[in-house]
Amino acid sequence: MKELKSSVQKTFKILEYFTTQKPEWGVTELAKAIGSNKSTVYRFLADLTKLGVLYKHPETEKYSLGLKLFELGNRVQLKSAFVDKTHPELIEVAKSITETVHIAVFKNYQIFHIDKVESPQGLKLSSRIGSSGPAYSTALGKVLLAFLPTAEQEQALQVIMTEQSPIAFTEYTITNRQTLQKELIKIKEKGYALDREESEMGLICVGIPIFNQHNEVVASLSASGPSNRFKEENVVNYVTTLQKGATAIRQRIDYFKP
Amino acid sequence: MKELKSSVQKTFKILEYFTTQKPEWGVTELAKAIGSNKSTVYRFLADLTKLGVLYKHPETEKYSLGLKLFELGNRVQLKSAFVDKTHPELIEVAKSITETVHIAVFKNYQIFHIDKVESPQGLKLSSRIGSSGPAYSTALGKVLLAFLPTAEQEQALQVIMTEQSPIAFTEYTITNRQTLQKELIKIKEKGYALDREESEMGLICVGIPIFNQHNEVVASLSASGPSNRFKEENVVNYVTTLQKGATAIRQRIDYFKP
DNA sequence: AAACATCGTTTTAATATATGAAACATCATC
DNA sequence: GATGATGTTTCATATATTAAAACGATGTTT
Numbered sequence: 001m002k003e004l005k006s007s008v009q010k011t012f013k014i015l016e017y018f019t020t021q022k023p024e025w026g027v028t029e030l031a032k033a034i035g036s037n038k039s040t041v042y043r044f045l046a047d048l049t050k051l052g053v054l055y056k057h058p059e060t061e062k063y064s065l066g067l068k069l070f071e072l073g074n075r076v077q078l079k080s081a082f083v084d085k086t087h088p089e090l091i092e093v094a095k096s097i098t099e100t101v102h103i104a105v106f107k108n109y110q111i112f113h114i115d116k117v118e119s120p121q122g123l124k125l126s127s128r129i130g131s132s133g134p135a136y137s138t139a140l141g142k143v144l145l146a147f148l149p150t151a152e153q154e155q156a157l158q159v160i161m162t163e164q165s166p167i168a169f170t171e172y173t174i175t176n177r178q179t180l181q182k183e184l185i186k187i188k189e190k191g192y193a194l195d196r197e198e199s200e201m202g203l204i205c206v207g208i209p210i211f212n213q214h215n216e217v218v219a220s221l222s223a224s225g226p227s228n229r230f231k232e233e234n235v236v237n238y239v240t241t242l243q244k245g246a247t248a249i250r251q252r253i254d255y256f257k258p
Numbered sequence: 259m260k261e262l263k264s265s266v267q268k269t270f271k272i273l274e275y276f277t278t279q280k281p282e283w284g285v286t287e288l289a290k291a292i293g294s295n296k297s298t299v300y301r302f303l304a305d306l307t308k309l310g311v312l313y314k315h316p317e318t319e320k321y322s323l324g325l326k327l328f329e330l331g332n333r334v335q336l337k338s339a340f341v342d343k344t345h346p347e348l349i350e351v352a353k354s355i356t357e358t359v360h361i362a363v364f365k366n367y368q369i370f371h372i373d374k375v376e377s378p379q380g381l382k383l384s385s386r387i388g389s390s391g392p393a394y395s396t397a398l399g400k401v402l403l404a405f406l407p408t409a410e411q412e413q414a415l416q417v418i419m420t421e422q423s424p425i426a427f428t429e430y431t432i433t434n435r436q437t438l439q440k441e442l443i444k445i446k447e448k449g450y451a452l453d454r455e456e457s458e459m460g461l462i463c464v465g466i467p468i469f470n471q472h473n474e475v476v477a478s479l480s481a482s483g484p485s486n487r488f489k490e491e492n493v494v495n496y497v498t499t500l501q502k503g504a505t506a507i508r509q510r511i512d513y514f515k516p
Numbered sequence: 517a518a519a520c521a522t523c524g525t526t527t528t529a530a531t532a533t534a535t536g537a538a539a540c541a542t543c544a545t546c
Numbered sequence: 547g548a549t550g551a552t553g554t555t556t557c558a559t560a561t562a563t564t565a566a567a568a569c570g571a572t573g574t575t576t
Contacts, residue, residue: 005533007265007563008305015330023335027524037565042525047266055335061524065334067365070372072273073331074388076323077281077313084387088376091349107325114328118346129342130332263562265534285553295536300554319553 014044015053015065020128024062073130078105078258082219083115085252090117090221093245097238099225101245102127103210104140105218105258106148109159111141119225136166136180137173139195139207140220145180146187147209147217157181172198192239193220197227204230208242213255221246272302273311273323278386282320331388336363340477341373343510348375348479351503355496357483360385361468362398363476364406367417369399377483394424394438395431397453397465398478403438404445405467405475415439430456450497451478455485462488466500471513479504 017030025033031041045063048054052068073079086103094101094117104111110132127133135141135156145156157177160166166175174180187193195205205224212218223238224230275288283291289299303321306312310326331337344361352359352375362369368390385391393399393414403414415435418424424433432438445451453463465480481496482488 006301006305007533008269008302009309011266011269012309012311012326018330018333020333020338023333028522038523039525039527039566040564043264043563044266046525047264051267051270053270065330067334067336067370068270069327069330070334070337071331071388072276072323072327073329073334073337074386075276075278075281076325076328076331078325079328079331080278080386088378112325120346128332128338130329265562286551297537297554297556298535301534304554 011044011048014041014048015069018054018063018065024057024060024064026062030063078114082253082256082258086249087115087117089245089248089252090115092248093117093221093223093241094119096241097223099223099230099238101242102140102222102224103219104144104222105220106135106141106144106156107132107258109135109156109164111135111138111144111220113140114219121225121229134160134164134166134199136160136164136175137169137195137199138222139193139205139224140222142180142183142187142195143193143207143209143220143222144217146184146193147211153184169199170197170201172196174198192242194235195224202227206235206238206242208239208246210246210249212253212257213250214257216257218253218256218258221249269302269306272299272306273327276312276321276323282315282318282322284320288321336372340511340514344507345373345375347503347506347510348373350506351375351479351481351499352377354499355481357481357488357496359500360398360480360482361477362402362480363478364393364399364402364414365390367393367414367422369393369396369402369478371398372477379483379487392418392422392424392457394418394422394433395427395453395457396480397451397463397482398480400438400441400445400453401451401465401467401478401480402475404442404451405469411442427457428455428459430454432456450500452493453482460485464493464496464500466497466504468504468507470511470515471508472515474515476511476515479507 013034014030017025017033027042027045028038031038034041045054049056049063052066054063055066056063090101090103098119098121100119101117102113103115104113112132113127113129115129116127135145145153148156157180161177166173168175174183191208193207195207197203203224204227205222207220207222209217210219210221221242223242271292272288275283275291285300285303286296289296292299303312307314307321310324312321313324314321348359348361356377356379358377359375360371361373362371370390371385371387373387374385393403403411406414415438419435424431426433432441449466451465453465455461461482462485463480463482465478467475468477468479470476479500481500
């Protein structure tokens with residue numbers, strides 16, 4: 001904590017420790033994890049709790065993220081001006097496809113999941129809304145890359161290949177720049193991206209771009225399911241349904257740009 | 259800003275200024291509004307932007323709430339352990355009722371909207387997820403109050419009547435403690451609350467409680483619509499459908515307590 | 517039941533960080 | 547090209563933040 005200059009940074013460094021994997025922390029525990037003084041962390045937690053940013057469990061005395069963050073999170077424009085407007089359409093698409101449907105945007109050279117509607121069927125994905133993931137190994141990511149303006153795509157590929165040093169999650173993951181570039185060209189031609197077990201064995205995914213009324217890619221839409229259920233011959237139908245959804249979304253979001 | 263001691267408080271005081279009504283701010287403007295120095299606010303905004311908590315529009319140079327808050331907001335347990343699990347059920351209820359459906363919890367003696375599914379029909383409410391509102395003038399609020407343990411209800415009524423000094427939004431709004439208390443008893447007997455234009459003229463609302471597996475009220479569920487469409491004879495049907503939803507939700511949330 | 521841990525909380529003086537006035541930069545508009 | 551409105555940087559000063567230590571409460575071990 002010595003390296004951090006401003007209290008603002010310290011505040012959010014603390015909040016970042018409250019993850020899905022570890023949503024509850026005690027003072028001492030957290031101070032140890034952050035490598036900071038106990039009383040310093042104590043004061044931060046106390047302050048944040050008073051504001052409702054953290055919640056202190058009456059019995060366990062452990063802290064977790066509070067309603068204030070839920071409140072602020074819902075005020076973010078991406079949520080109020082995009083997700084809220086597109087969600088009903090997502091429900092429609094999911095109903096018609098009967099597989100899990102996702103929307104993602106491109107952020108920091110990664111995909112950022114902003115909404116999903118889960119398949120009513122047993123097998124589901126476990127992606128979290130508000131979570132990030134690699135762009136190179138997913139249909140959502142590849143399609144976002146494919147429809148980026150050339151200069152931006154160049155730069156994105158550069159960053160992905162150098163700073164992220166792609167990991168082969170499965171034997172099908174594309175980790176090579178040339179291969180990815182060719183794939184992106186093909187995606188742009190076909191209008192959709194396919195991910196056949198590139199990020200996880202047994203998982204298949206189709207993704208299409210969502211354009212705003214300036215014809216800029218603003219997000220991508222996907223359907224995904226287990227490989228045994230996700231038949232080759234359905235892909236065309238999925239794409240058609242997704243595109244119908246994308247068109248409807250386009251009407252609703254005006255000139256939105258994330 | 260002089261009165262505020264910790265930077266944590268200053269940070270969230272700043273974030274609170276980014277509302278739905280005014281989601282974008284410039285430095286000078288915001289400094290004036292807060293009553294603080296320009297360069298101080300500038301540094302806060304710069305720090306917050308670097309962290310992704312705020313977003314600085316490339317052209318307008320204005321600041322707005324950023325994706326980091328969306329991310330953190332989705333990690334709040336109420337969202338990940340409650341809303342995510344209950345949302346599909348909400349969709350079902352809304353589909354079957356064909357009116358807007360809401361879920362709220364009780365917080366700080368107010369109702370806190372945590373999820374909604376809008377009616378596909380033209381006329382809609384404009385409540386925001388993550389927003390608070392009075393408990394005494396809504397079906398969601400009255401039903402939450404009605405099923406509170408006696409001691410807590412006492413205290414809640416006390417706070418509401420003294421600190422909130424109820425406002426008569428319409429001629430039907432209950433602003434009197436005795437009247438409200440009688441109403442709560444009736445609600446508990448009947449098992450549901452009705453709001454006939456008590457918070458807004460032309461708006462009718464039915465609400466029922468959601469219990470967890472310890473039989474504690476954890477939330478309330480409502481259907482609402484314009485008075486011309488919302489016929490008396492449908493209320494029973496609505497209640498039945500809502501209760502079916504509440505039962506399904508109860509299964510999914512285990513012993514959740516907000 | 518005494519001794520020992522472990523946790524949250526409070527206190528303190530030392531110091532690092534936040535502050536605000538002023539100057540500067542950039543951009544419109546007049 | 548002067549004027550006024552932005553955002554941004556600088557710097558001495560004031561002040562909030564820091565960390566060690568002590569405290570109190572609770573639970574665990576011997």
